[in-house]
Amino acid sequence: MTEATPEATSTAGTDTRPIGVLIAAMGGEGGGVLRQWLVDAAMAHGFAVQSTSIPGVAQRTGATTYYVEIQPTKDGGEQARPVMSLYPLAGSVDIMVASELIESARAMQNGFVTPNCTTLIASTHRVYAVAERTAMGDGRFDGERVVKAAENLAQQSILFDMEAMAKEHGSVINSVLLGAIAGTNRLPIPPEGFEAAIRDTGRAVEANLNAFRAGFAAVERGDPAALIPDSDLKRPWRPDPPMVEQLQYRVREEFPGPARAILREGVNRLFEYQNKGYAELYLQRLTRIDRAERDAGGHGDLVREAGRYLSLWMSYEDVIRVAQAKLRPERQARVRAEVGAKPGEPVRIREYLKPGLDEATALLPGWMARPILAAADKAGLRDRLNIGMTITSTALWGHFLLRLLSSLRPLRPMGHRYHSEQLLIDQWIGNIATAASLDLGLAAEVAACQRLLKGYGQTQRHGWDSFSGIMATLATPALQGDMSPAAAGQAIALARDAALADPEGAALQSVLETEKTSDLAAE
């Protein structure tokens, strides 16, 4: 947070223009309450005040704003009451309040945050917009950008996670925001004035007051703009299970430094997923990549990334793994924490499962599974034949049903899915290795295509189509020397983003089409 310049705080008192406070909020947050607190506090101290809002459909979780004007000079009869604006005017917004990070960015985009007068008060937490939530890959807007913009555009910017602070005190974000506003001293109202306003509303008074004081103190302390990077939210690496020492030894001895942490996790994960032999297969596959990379003069970045994606692919999702995950001893504690169950409050967990033909046949040998699936496809039943069940994993029979499923683990390698997956994996590993001999960049892109293989049932098959489409149209030609490796690498990266852009794969199709045509043109 940048410090308030002395003029900044003093002008508030002398400027004849009313002080403009613009509040950017989201419908349903009760931003009207914050507006009301400001109005009540100003009125109680005899300042002329006006506020307005634009309810309507925007209330329904959409972005909305509230605008308040307060005349900092005492109201001495009618003449002193200024003509107040119903609109915030960029260049004369003294306090810009945003209840969420992107809403503060929106305010900056609209010019409401200006170096000549604006103190920006914004919570750094994110409430993701529909577009961000529906993106198949990572559609999140880069928060760091917003913070940077704030520090450049605001005269003073106060950014911290006010949502978290509110939760801490069992209150709502409005209380913390009000505290932060009071903390800036931009309004001619003492903190007690705001506290009185909170008391007058008479709802959740104590919690709100605590949150208010916390917000006030945070400004006085001058908390830094805190955006928590994803890396801080990762779960700790799995501890080594017994019987993998020798494999971990290989990781340390045979593989380059940059790759070791990931490979270690991979080994542990696959040991748990299947068995030691499976984890060994993992390292064996990576040895091939490692050799190819060394020959190409790489330093372990490729084997690290390949190791990451390989462990994800080798631990592909099937009923057994799902059952395993649902039975983890630490899971119930995690669930309790997530839903905020207090100690002593019993919880009942019901799992929504709908195993279908794919899952059922996964464990059958190929000679049985293939005809069944073929018949189902023919009859268009592939996605219709499935049983919806809600299994109460906290009850006896539900728990033991999951137990039963997870105990099928030894049978997995006999199933046809296992075989087909291993074949595809070896193909893919082969491609990465060959690509490495041509261009490490290309190899990395081929490896990263595993990202496309996500989901279950239809979605999963869809991801597979994208994957194989890219391999056939871009990777293979490059590997056969019909296409420059570097160009292919870039093309694959583009195609991957396109594949993640829309679930129906329209974007990817167009990308691949253009590639095909350009190839023809080249020939």
Next chain:
Amino acid sequence: MERSFAKEVKQLRLGQGETFHGEGILAVTKALLQSGVSYVGGYQGAPISHLMDVLVDAEELLSELGVHLETSTSEAAAAAMLGASINYPLRGAVTWKSTVGTNVASDALSNLSSAGVRGGALIVLGEDYGEGSSILQERTHAFATKSQIWLLDPRPDLETIVHMVEHGFALSEHSNTPVMLELRIRACHVHGSFNTSDNKTGRFNKNRVIEEPDHDFSRITLPPSTYAQEKHKIDVRMPEAIRYIRDNQLNDHFDGDIEDVGIICQGGLYNAALRALVQAGLADAGGNSRIPILALNVTYPLVPDEISNFCAGKSAVFMVEEGQPDYLEEAVNVILRKADLQTKVIGKGPLPMAGEYTAEVVLRGLSEFLNQTKPTGVDLAAATSPIRDLDQYKAKAAELLGDLLPARPPTFCTGCPERPLFSAIRILEKELGPTHVSCDIGCHTFSTLPPFNLGNTVLGYGLGLSSAAGVAPSFGKRVISIMGDGGFWHNGVTNGIGSALFNKADGVLMVIKNGYTSATGWQFVPSTERPREGRSTGSSIEKVIKSMGARWLRNVPNYRVGSVMKTLRQALTGKGKGLRVIVADSECQLARQRRIRPEIAARLQNGQRDVRTRFGIDDEICTGDRACIRLSGCPSLSIKANPDPLRDDPVTTVLDSCVGCGLCGEVSHAAVLCPSFYKVDIVRNPNLWDRINDGLHRRLLGDAAKAPI
């Protein structure tokens, strides 16, 4: 509705010399009582809903004053009430959202304005225009001029608004003409204060009834009366109105030292214009402008000599008129032409023809006007610098923020019972292919927004089914029409269902019944099952539809996506022609939460058992394909950083705001999504059996029990 306005009602009782603090629309409500109205009617809608809502809670005060309140089922019904003022000296006011509501009301309005009124008739219009608007962008002005109804557009401070309401009634009676009071969204919701006076009772009202009916054929809209009425409008009512406006100085004239230019603005835009002047250094915040201003609190009719006197001696005037066509600019030009004045009228051009006039837009226009006219005594560089700076700041922001910010359109609330219906349609599309969906007005219009993007047309309130009548016969598949219970009672029952059955239409109608007109603030409808103040008849939508002769009628439980799909599949693919009506019946979740939260809190207080349900997602199993979000869009279904050290793409998560409606689970089943969803029942204040049962299971279930509790 579920909200109480007791606090606001107190303000309506304020008397002489007291001060009212509150919203603009409530100030209007108080002004109506100070004007001695005998009846008030209206139809809810942003931004005037509160006028009705508060009066509904003011039953006692209204009966003391003998005021009748009619919560009309449509704007047409409300407008027709004003008929009372044609024959009798009854003051009355009606209100609705314009322009859509005015469209619905215009039949009655035309007849009313032709017949003319004896008692003051005021139409309070919430001009839902610009930012935050939920409707098409048009002007009420056109209605005023075509029917010769006077139009007030007061300066947006409570004093002036109240003043204009009171003058409105007098003007109406003085000129035998109904009067419209137009208030923009921000003016309706502006929070300010004014000095009140005592409430008045009308000469006749519920407590002092009329004894003699008045028959006067000259007030019936039939030829030849209609010809006489039109002449009377022009020869008598208009001149009388103009005289009243002039004599009582309803328009505000503010002087200034700069002589060669002036500003003419709609009263409602005065504050925006003044703020622009302050920013340009041409006025102080107290309202003293260096450029003279004529603020038109009455925008129809204009007072010709008032305009020409203001413009005389000025080289140009800046015309600040919001919306299009530019009726006022044209009118002012005609007046000046007739007065043979050469003053330039500069408005549209520097100001945009379309769109809301925010303070910034007006400042931009003003700067351009000054550049064009270069008035003596104005430091151009200084006056136009604010807008230049602003453009720089915006450019800087765009550069720093880079890519477009994700938009945040409104959507169905968490746990909304309407969401599952559109999830069902979306999932069914995979199987039957997409068809034409004819939407209606209401919360359900959000189906047209992401992530559903469902719906091809929106033609008006209650018109979902009617607007399918043209396309259905020429469409390859059976089309789906949507209608809310609000729209049903507003006119959908006649315009939609009546017409469809009468014309043997073939199609599917989904009536979404949630017990309120939720989009306008949870007002009750005739079929609301939780009557309050006897304001609900409990009329049954199903019975009405049956009695009209619909043969295919089904009820579906909204949250059971599977069975909604089943019924919808039958309706869409069933043999034989005819209208298939599906009534989806489930209470508005927002209203429900508002009702049950306090009840639950109380239960927990007294240590009673309560089960809270919430959904969750196993982030270890979720692969982040987002299929679930695309099929639901629930605000509580969001994403978070991936806790798996090997994965980077975020995973899906359920937020605390989840109300446990169960949709995510239903969707994951109906659409065969991933197995990562789980439902949790948390037993609060568990009883003995809960504890024993829980302890027993945790002991038996081995390792799961090791989890700390």
